[in-house]
Amino acid sequence: MRDLLILGAGPAGMAAATEAARLGLSATLLDEAEGPGGQIYRAITTGGASRAALLGADYMHGATLAKDLMASPVEQIFTATVWDIAKSAEGVTLTYSRNGQAAQITGKTLLLVTGAIERPVPIPGWTLPGVMTAGAGQILLKASGILPERAVLAGSGPLLYLLAVQMARAGMPPLALVETQSTRDILRAAPLLLPGLRGWRTLLKGLGLLAELRRHGVRRITAATDLAVLGTDHATALRFRAQGRVQEIACATVMLHQGVVPNTQATRALRLDHQWLPRQRAFAPVCDASGATSAPGIYVAGDGSGIAGAKAAADAGRLAALTIAASLGYLTEAARRAQSRAPAARLSAERALRPFLDTAYPVPEAVLRPADGTTVCRCEEITAGQIRNWGRKGAMGPNQLKAFGRPGMGPCQGRSCALTLTELLAETHGSSPAEIGLGRIRPPLKPVTLGELASLHEGDTPL
Amino acid sequence: MKPAFRNLSPEAPCVEILWDGAPLQLPNGANLAGALLAAGIGTFRKTPVSGAPRAPYCMMGSCYDCLVTIAGVTRQACQVTVSAGLVVAPAGGSDA
Numbered sequence: 001m002r003d004l005l006i007l008g009a010g011p012a013g014m015a016a017a018t019e020a021a022r023l024g025l026s027a028t029l030l031d032e033a034e035g036p037g038g039q040i041y042r043a044i045t046t047g048g049a050s051r052a053a054l055l056g057a058d059y060m061h062g063a064t065l066a067k068d069l070m071a072s073p074v075e076q077i078f079t080a081t082v083w084d085i086a087k088s089a090e091g092v093t094l095t096y097s098r099n100g101q102a103a104q105i106t107g108k109t110l111l112l113v114t115g116a117i118e119r120p121v122p123i124p125g126w127t128l129p130g131v132m133t134a135g136a137g138q139i140l141l142k143a144s145g146i147l148p149e150r151a152v153l154a155g156s157g158p159l160l161y162l163l164a165v166q167m168a169r170a171g172m173p174p175l176a177l178v179e180t181q182s183t184r185d186i187l188r189a190a191p192l193l194l195p196g197l198r199g200w201r202t203l204l205k206g207l208g209l210l211a212e213l214r215r216h217g218v219r220r221i222t223a224a225t226d227l228a229v230l231g232t233d234h235a236t237a238l239r240f241r242a243q244g245r246v247q248e249i250a251c252a253t254v255m256l257h258q259g260v261v262p263n264t265q266a267t268r269a270l271r272l273d274h275q276w277l278p279r280q281r282a283f284a285p286v287c288d289a290s291g292a293t294s295a296p297g298i299y300v301a302g303d304g305s306g307i308a309g310a311k312a313a314a315d316a317g318r319l320a321a322l323t324i325a326a327s328l329g330y331l332t333e334a335a336r337r338a339q340s341r342a343p344a345a346r347l348s349a350e351r352a353l354r355p356f357l358d359t360a361y362p363v364p365e366a367v368l369r370p371a372d373g374t375t376v377c378r379c380e381e382i383t384a385g386q387i388r389n390w391g392r393k394g395a396m397g398p399n400q401l402k403a404f405g406r407p408g409m410g411p412c413q414g415r416s417c418a419l420t421l422t423e424l425l426a427e428t429h430g431s432s433p434a435e436i437g438l439g440r441i442r443p444p445l446k447p448v449t450l451g452e453l454a455s456l457h458e459g460d461t462p463l
Numbered sequence: 464m465k466p467a468f469r470n471l472s473p474e475a476p477c478v479e480i481l482w483d484g485a486p487l488q489l490p491n492g493a494n495l496a497g498a499l500l501a502a503g504i505g506t507f508r509k510t511p512v513s514g515a516p517r518a519p520y521c522m523m524g525s526c527y528d529c530l531v532t533i534a535g536v537t538r539q540a541c542q543v544t545v546s547a548g549l550v551v552a553p554a555g556g557s558d559a
Binding site for chain 2: 032047117127128130131133135139140143144145146149170172233252378410411412416449
């Protein structure tokens with residue numbers, strides 16, 4: 001039986017797999033994509049690398065991680081959609097589909113490195129074709145080499161600056177950046193700057209992006225409120241209020257962003273303990289410094305355990321691999337401590353700037369708890385007003401809500417609405433998101449066909 | 464309508480697929496959702512609840528708004544690679 005299964009081939013998964021192999025563990029890495037990289041280094045071994053000049057040095061850092069992984073003896077299974085995770089006496093078994101067949105794979109330990117997803121940005125019109133996330137814009141550029149012609153970037157957070165700069169470098173700058181944070185937010189964050197200075201490299205990069213945006217003449221509007229996408233069958237404009245008046249910018253694409261949040265589908269399906277992170281306004285699995293969770297033998301690392309970025313994720317992956325190696329007897333406790341020092345120090349420096357960033361780019365109230373008429377569950381087309389109404393009628397938590405009208409029960413299984421449902425119920429009941437919690441996740445984690453189910457042979461036979 | 468997206472490296476060799484019954488030339492090996500967007504396909508499907516039009520939102524397998532059917536099986540277009548002869552249609556059997 002394998003020593004270690006790793007779910008996710010982003011920075012944390014690539015670094016952990018490489019480190020585990022170096023320490024002598026037999027490790028298997030699974031990912032839904034066609035190759036390593038995750039979302040941040042998407043297509044790093046294929047098309048993305050040919051666009052290095054556009055994407056920048058930070059993106060190309062992923063090429064080093066991927067090269068080390070490819071040179072390692074780690075078993076790698078790509079285009080694998082994992083849809084069940086089960087604990088057993090021997091360890092952990094993953095069930096996945098690949099090329100229309102299903103298979104199972106068992107390991108003594110499991111590292112979940114499932115990364116981040118975009119925070120839901122429920123504003124009027126956000127379900128229209130032509131509205132995407134800024135992360136989607138990045139993926140289209142990295143994986144497909146395509147960019148939107150007449151785009152407005154809207155919301156808040158450094159990713160908007162990076163995407164805008166990449167678009168400008170490609171000769172297709174966005175029509176405008178419409179940002180929701182205000183000078184007051186920056187001032188509120190200022191006291192956090194000094195303790196965050198260990199993250200000065202990240203800060204300098206951000207200032208460099210802003211300078212590049214100015215050079216390209218990209219229009220920036222800040223402190224915007226009341227954002228709405230206009231259009232009937234497709235986005236035609238972004239409307240917002242700024243400088244005391246309502247404004248509209250005609251466009252073909254709106255790319256929204258309000259930061260990213262941990263992707264907790266797998267950790268919740270396993271019913272690991274989770275905690276509410278008040279500053280990030282999101283839930284994350286409870287874990288120690290090595291990524292050990294509330295379930296023995298199951299570890300987490302990277303943005304899936306709390307947002308800290310790609311470089312932090314790689315070091316968190318290495319730390320988890322060292323601890324798992326020690327737990328299986330491949331490494332003495334003294335050696336684990338010694339080898340953990342360097343990645344732990346880098347990780348702590350990478351995390352230092354997060355409190356400043358989270359405070360300087362806060363999620364607007366109107367996005368956390370939208371107005372009654374705004375759709376919050378994209379799949380079942382349920383509005384914030386319906387959720388509030390069902391809350392008043394007695395739905396105390398997201399699981400009870402399901403019985404009232406299926407929010408979070410469509411194909412996305414709550415990925416696009418879970419946090420909003422929790423925030424709305426907390427508001428209705430005058431309690432906190434921590435008390436309300438998130439809805440339960442049940443297998444299959446991703447849709448599976450009857451044909452795939454029928455093809456499943458029990459036992460350990462990787463596809 | 465003018466395509467909302469521009470392909471930065473249009474020299475990739477194309478193959479023919481069927482989109483909603485009509486032939487379409489897409490770059491071989493490309494991401495299907497990205498390739499359809501670049502080909503000017505603005506609506507991927509209509510929702511089963513209200514019939515509202517939808518198109519890719521997250522491009523990372525999370526939102527399920529890019530659902531299409533391929534040879535009768537509902538798939539996320541953002542998780543599929545373009546190959547010759549794919550028979551792709553809007554999910555839900557609507558006339559999106």
